[in-house]
Amino acid sequence: MRRVMITLAFGAAALSAAAGAQAHAFLDHASPAVGGSVPTAPAVVTLWFTQDLEPVFSNVTVTNEAGQRVDLGNTRIPPGSPAELQIGLKPLPPGTYLVSWHVVSVDTHPTEGTFTFEVGEG
């Protein structure tokens, strides 16, 4: 049994060592926060991911409760922050807004997600 365990341990270690620098990109945190409330309307939504993103294939939209776009359509990855995604917002009245993102990490794996945030005292 010891020989079997040693062989398996070597196999596992080799796989660990082979791990490259990238994987699926998951949302780490966001501003406004996922499911959070902000007293005043933000000018920008910013998402931070666990991996670097492919800018051409990464996108975010923000819609209001009626399903209308309230973002400026200017998704961008700030220079020097390849794991960060931003989009500008129109002036937002109090309400609940849906953020929808779809990104591709630099190793070509796509991921997506949605969350809401509230503007106003909520």
Next chain:
Amino acid sequence: MLSVPYNGHRARLALAAVLMIAQIDDALAHGFAGERFFPATILTDDPFVADEIALPQVSLQPPAPDASQLTNIEIDLSKRITPNTGIVIGDEWQRLRAPNVPSVGGLGALRTMGQYQLFIDGPHQALGLLGLGVTWGHTGRAAVGAPNFTTLSPTFDFGKGFGDIPRSLTWLRPFAITGNLGFDFPTQATSAGVPNPNNFSYGFAIEYSFPYIECCVKDIGLRAPFSQLFPLVEVAFSTPISRAPASQTTGTIQPGIIWAGPYFQIGAEAIIPANRQTGHGYGGVVQLHFYLDDIFPRSIGRPISEWW
């Protein structure tokens, strides 16, 4: 999408984009349905084709009714052939200990499964997979229980995340369930005078996704490694449907937890017999599981059909 400024390198950018599109993994390997990530579960077969390897899975089974106890060291390799088809190959080294008898060790039976991804419904976080498993006779040591006959096992595996229920049900949305429905058809009715029953196998895993809380429900301040946990309970049963009474149903209940990182996951579960036919006492299982599609995203982690 981002606007790309016009310049003399536009053609090169377009070519790079085309190559990138060709490489984007549209099959969403290792358990995605929309924004839901399903980790690989230990007891319940996963409802998705994948490029993954469990290396190793070590379990100490609860003592059987005859007081014998089995230790398993198992390897399972899942490999996509095309984006929607895959195979699983698995085997285990086993040691059987019984009272008043010297312990014996050896390989268990070789197991293979062909898989077809029936559907992936992203908006409803749902997955369905058809599989045909084969447990091959004469491929393991009989002394540790390896059969001298082959068994065919057609299965339907499913997964469903609850993220699509109303957002007002905040704390229910991180739940997800995966499950298996299948049959086992031995190709030999008896072995040494003992009947080999046809079985109905069924089970499920209920998991609560901390990553889903953080990405899509509410940021409650969890950060790694706690934001990568999946507490879960798995249940599996096997009931004879012929050649043996249904009262010989066996099953286990396995509460535990999975931690899923970028390249691998670690899982640990207790094994509790569901009835006296299964055994008594407790056992346990731990598993180290690698995501080959993340470790080797441009080579062996892709479907074989995309290697050329």
